[in-house]
Amino acid sequence: MTKANLLLKKAMMLILATGLMFFASCKKEKDEPKTGNMIFYTMINNTEFDEIEIFVDGKSRGKITLSHIERPDCGTASSINVISVKLPAGVHSWYAKQYKGGVYIDGWDERDETIVAGKCEFIKLTE
Numbered sequence: 001m002t003k004a005n006l007l008l009k010k011a012m013m014l015i016l017a018t019g020l021m022f023f024a025s026c027k028k029e030k031d032e033p034k035t036g037n038m039i040f041y042t043m044i045n046n047t048e049f050d051e052i053e054i055f056v057d058g059k060s061r062g063k064i065t066l067s068h069i070e071r072p073d074c075g076t077a078s079s080i081n082v083i084s085v086k087l088p089a090g091v092h093s094w095y096a097k098q099y100k101g102g103v104y105i106d107g108w109d110e111r112d113e114t115i116v117a118g119k120c121e122f123i124k125l126t127e
Contacts, residue, residue: 033118038094039076040083041068042125049098049105052125054083056094061085064125074120089117096125 040054042064051063062083072082095110113121 035086035088036115036117037074037120038085038087038092038113038115038123039072039074039120040064040085040094040096040123040125041072041081043067043069044125044127048127049100050102051099053097053099054085054094055096056085056087057092071122071124087115089115091115094123 038056040052042052044052044067046067051065053063054061062078062085064081064083066081068081072084076082076084078084091112091114093110093112096108097104098106108125113123115121
């Protein structure tokens with residue numbers, strides 16, 4: 001190997017090492033959220049139901065057993081009066097069933113909602 005080739009090889013290795021250090025030191029940008037939430041609540045008088053079962057994409061996601069007095073915040077977790085379902089962005093279907101005394105008395109027909117990444121879709125169940 002000639003002296004010129006040796007110098008060229010060292011220079012290329014130095015450039016490669018510098019480039020690797022540069023890219024390794026760059027901070028990765030935080031990934032944008034790829035999910036959003038569907039949040040269910042109701043202000044229906046509790047005397048009209050024992051529970052409202054929520055179904056999203058054909059699966060039971062929880063039961064509301066108490067009315068909520070106002071629209072919940074986006075970060076509200078599921079509880080007895082709010083059902084929060086984290087979903088990938090896109091179109092999802094939901095329906096709900098209302099029970100009194102363990103008997104089905106009413107429901108909400110299946111419909112679609114579009115979930116936007118990083119956002120909440122609020123669904124107020126009304127009479």
